Amino acid sequence: MNVSQEPVEYCFENVVKSCVKVSRPVSLKAVLYFLLVFTILITVFGNLLVMISISHFKQLHSPNNVLVLSLANTDFLLGLLVLPFSTMRAVETCWYLGSFFCRLHTTIDLLLCTVSIYHLCFIAIDRYYAVCDPLHYTTKINYKVISLFIALAWIIPGLYSFGVIYSKVNDQGLEDVVVMMTCEGGCLLLFNKLWALLDPLNFIAPCVVMIGIYAKIFKVAKKQSKILNKEGKSLSEEDNKRRANQNREHKAAKTLGIIMGIFLVCWLPFFFDVAIDVYINFSTPPVVVEAVTWLGYVNSAFNPLIYAFFYPWFRKALKLIVTGKIFRTGSSNFQLISQ
Numbered sequence: 001m002n003v004s005q006e007p008v009e010y011c012f013e014n015v016v017k018s019c020v021k022v023s024r025p026v027s028l029k030a031v032l033y034f035l036l037v038f039t040i041l042i043t044v045f046g047n048l049l050v051m052i053s054i055s056h057f058k059q060l061h062s063p064n065n066v067l068v069l070s071l072a073n074t075d076f077l078l079g080l081l082v083l084p085f086s087t088m089r090a091v092e093t094c095w096y097l098g099s100f101f102c103r104l105h106t107t108i109d110l111l112l113c114t115v116s117i118y119h120l121c122f123i124a125i126d127r128y129y130a131v132c133d134p135l136h137y138t139t140k141i142n143y144k145v146i147s148l149f150i151a152l153a154w155i156i157p158g159l160y161s162f163g164v165i166y167s168k169v170n171d172q173g174l175e176d177v178v179v180m181m182t183c184e185g186g187c188l189l190l191f192n193k194l195w196a197l198l199d200p201l202n203f204i205a206p207c208v209v210m211i212g213i214y215a216k217i218f219k220v221a222k223k224q225s226k227i228l229n230k231e232g233k234s235l236s237e238e239d240n241k242r243r244a245n246q247n248r249e250h251k252a253a254k255t256l257g258i259i260m261g262i263f264l265v266c267w268l269p270f271f272f273d274v275a276i277d278v279y280i281n282f283s284t285p286p287v288v289v290e291a292v293t294w295l296g297y298v299n300s301a302f303n304p305l306i307y308a309f310f311y312p313w314f315r316k317a318l319k320l321i322v323t324g325k326i327f328r329t330g331s332s333n334f335q336l337i338s339q
Contacts, residue, residue, distance in 0.1 A: 011094035011185025019185035022093040022286075029091055036087040036294070039301050043079030046304030047072040053317035058332050060313065063146040064126050070150045071119040075300035078112045083297060090290045095187035102187035107165040110189075113267070113296065114157035114202060120260050121206040122149040124213040127253040132220045160202065170195040177282065196278045200271040207264060214257045221253065255310040259303055266299035313337050 010018040024032075050072040054060045085105055089095050095102055126146075129137045164170050171178055171190045181188060191199055269292040277284050307314040313336040320326050320334065 015184045017183050019183040032091045040079050040083045042301040047076040050304050059336050063141050066146050067123050074115045078300050082109045094185040106189050107161050111157050111161035117206050118153035121210055124210040128213045131217045131253050193278050196275050200275045203271045210260050217253050262302050263299050267296045270296045
């Protein structure tokens with residue numbers, strides 16, 4: 001009995017040692033392109049709206065919001081510079097842009113994801129002082145300190161990403177594996193046993209710090225709420241203002257804690273895969289690698305949606321932007337937050 005076999009497709013039909021291309025129905029490709037392009041649009045335009053809101057409205061000009069602005073800028077750049085090319089690779093299962101751009105794309109990808117981690121860590125530190133030491137918050141957290149945070153959030157990941165990828169320390173000792181797995185149309189990033197430990201640590205260490213800080217914040221916030229509730233009827237006007245301010249800080253800390261939690265859920269599978277892949281002879285199916293990678297990418301689309309859901313000021317700013325009212329004279333002075 002003759003068994004018909006489907007012809008094997010290659011990324012480059014006339015090139016020796018071309019990667020095998022996964023054959024997918026046109027309908028499946030269309031669905032994948034729709035979902036991934038939709039994710040890109042939410043990431044780019046959602047974070048762009050956050051950037052416009054904080055930059056335009058003077059009431060939102062605060063050290064904390066400068067950090068949020070910088071985080072939105074990072075996610076915006078990820079959606080603009082990384083995701084379109086990752087979409088092509090995910091759907092077509094081939095990399096058509098050559099080895100030079102593969103290395104550059106991988107470096108920028110690693111850079112921006114690591115920058116996001118550091119931003120969230122510094123935002124947690126900012127919230128710690130806002131909730132746990134409000135009397136000294138404005139002296140300890142000012143624009144100069146925030147500028148230092150942002151500089152460190154870019155410099156450290158920059159040195160790490162470009163240093164690791166372009167020095168090739170991540171695949172030292174894996175030369176035979178690299179030769180065996182390399183083909184025209186592929187874009188691989190492999191980690192040896194040492195870097196399979198160090199790279200996830202670059203994610204885990206800041207996350208442990210953030211979890212510890214937010215645990216302390218919520219403990220202090222709960223204690224403050226109990227004290228204010230006991231004094232509720234005897235509060236002066238000044239105390240009521242302080243209470244309202246503390247409630248805003250608590251809500252902001254809670255919202256940013258949710259952002260951090262979603263970040264953990266989205267990126268943990270990817271770093272888990274990085275940590276174990278070398279020990280299972282790099283046998284993780286490509287579709288699984290793409291799935292956990294895109295789960296991480298989706299995190300950058302979540303943040304604007306969280307702002308829209310939890311922050312009334314963002315919803316007001318969004319309405320003003322969409323209706324074109326920000327082009328009116330004096331629109332930057334609109335009050336978005338109740339005093």
